[in-house]
Amino acid sequence: MASRSINNVDNEAIIKLGRRIKFLRYEKNMTQMDVAVLVNIDASAVRRYEKGKVEMGFTTLIKFAEAFEVTVNDLIYSKE
Numbered sequence: 888m889a890s891r892s893i894n895n896v897d898n899e900a901i902i903k904l905g906r907r908i909k910f911l912r913y914e915k916n917m918t919q920m921d922v923a924v925l926v927n928i929d930a931s932a933v934r935r936y937e938k939g940k941v942e943m944g945f946t947t948l949i950k951f952a953e954a955f956e957v958t959v960n961d962l963i964y965s966k967e
């Protein structure tokens with residue numbers, strides 16, 4: 888799979904989503920391993936998502952929303 892360059896808008900959205908994931912994880916008193924099990928990924932992947940290092944596919948986005956018991960919309964468009 889070829890890597891894709893990320894422009895500033897994409898990068899900011901990825902970082903914002905990562906912060907939201909971390910916030911929700913703390914709010915739910917979950918570890919990265921807890922989230923990883925629910926989303927069916929490695930804890931190191933959770934860490935990379937939280938740091939905004941990688942883009943997330945739609946299926947993974949849905950799994951994160953389900954893990955945190957929020958809608959995808961709430962996950963992406965949080966006001967926090």
